[in-house]
Amino acid sequence: MSEADTAEIRQALAAWFASAGRDFPFRRPERTPWGVLVSEVMAQQTPMTRVEPAWNAWMRRWPRPTDVAAASPADVVRQWGKLGYPRRALYLRTAAATMSEDRELAHLMTLPAADAGAAAPPDIEDRLRRLSGVGPYTAAAVSTFGFGRRAIPLDTNIRRVIARLFGGSDQPAGAATREERARAEAVWPSEDAAASAWTAQVMELGALVCRARTPECSRCPVEAWCAWRDAGSPVREQPLARQRYVGTDRQARGRILDLLRETSSPQPLERVIAAGRLPQAADDSQARRALLALERDHLVTIEGERVSLPR
Structure with a gap:
């Protein structure tokens, strides 16, 4: 694809995003890197429509990292x-x-994104990667959305759009390959501000239009340049796996946590087991397994015959 085509794609996508992009609080000019980090962690395997109210409540309670660090x-x-x-x-x-x-990092994380970007050191993405639970994707996302730096957070939406639009293939499976990263690097704007804006636009296109199973190509602002459409919209050989929830240990774990979140005092072990037992379960073995898994993950505390949220 020529540089002229890439420039036209960027213009078309920017115009579409200006009218169709969703107005989330963690995208607004007053957002902070801390707010972006919270939104990115919440959005892992969770739809944005569910993230927004949870994010609002979290940020009202803990607007700074130091606030949540002091919480139990x-x-x-x-x-x-x-x-x-x-x-x-x-x-x-x-x-x-x-x-x-880290007083410097804690301060930077609470500044509005524009100010944070101007004040942050060049190695901010590397410093973010040293934080617990922050991998390459999250560090890149906070770097570009929270600090306005050029970074390429290859989430599933971005990978799908880049693969289809520029590669002519369907959504890739597994971890991002060297070829994917090279293709993304080649089409990403070189300037910080333009790269940050482009990242949000590509991500939103993948979420709203260029979806995995039900793409709406007739609504796509860049359909005219799409290599996947030109190739006849080939479907990947291995179908995307659907995550099951009903009947799984995850559901049992969720029911146990629901009970403990609704109470302020430790609960009897048998009551907790009963909460985790699913309607279709033949016995308590799954509920007990789910409870022990929660304890291993430090999400509950078991003391004798009593269970509570972690202390």
């Missing part, structure tokens, strides 16, 4: 509510505690 593990798990994968709440608390020990 039980408080953060309770505040996490039904977002799923509650270990993410504990990762955020641990990351916040690390930031609280």
Whole structure:
């Protein structure tokens, strides 16, 4: 694809995003890197429509990393509510505690994004990667959305759009390959501000239009340049796996946490087991297995015949 085509794609996508992009609080000019980090951790395997109200409540309670670092593990798990994968709440608390020990980073994380970007050191992405629960994707996302730096957070939406639009293939499976990263590097704007804006636009296109199973190509602002459409929209050989929830240990774990979040005192072990027993279960073995898994993940505390959220 020529540089002229790439420039036209960027213009078309920017115009589309200006009218169709969703107005989330963690995208607004007053956002902070801390707010971006919270949104990115919450959005891992969780739809944005569920993230927004949870993010608003979290940020009202803990607008700075130092605030959540001072909270108890039980408080953060309770505040996490039904977002799923509650270990993410504990990762955020641990990351916040690390930031609280680094005065410069803690300060930068609370500045509006424009000010944070101007004040941050060149190695900010590397410093973010040292935080608990922050991998390459999250560090890149906070670097570009929170600090306005050029970074390429290859989430599933971005990978799918880049593969289809520039590669002519369907959504890639597994971890990002060297070829994917090279293709993304080749089409990403070189300037910080343009790269940050382009990242948000590509991500939103993948979420709203260029979806995995039900793409709406007729609504796509860059359909005219899409190599995947030109190739006849080939479907990947290995179908995307659907994650099952009903009947799984995850569901049992969620029911146990629901009970403990609704109470302020430790609960009898048998009551907790009963909460975790699914309607279709033949016995209590799954509920007990789920409870022990929660204890291993430090999401509950078991003391004798009593169970509570972590202390």
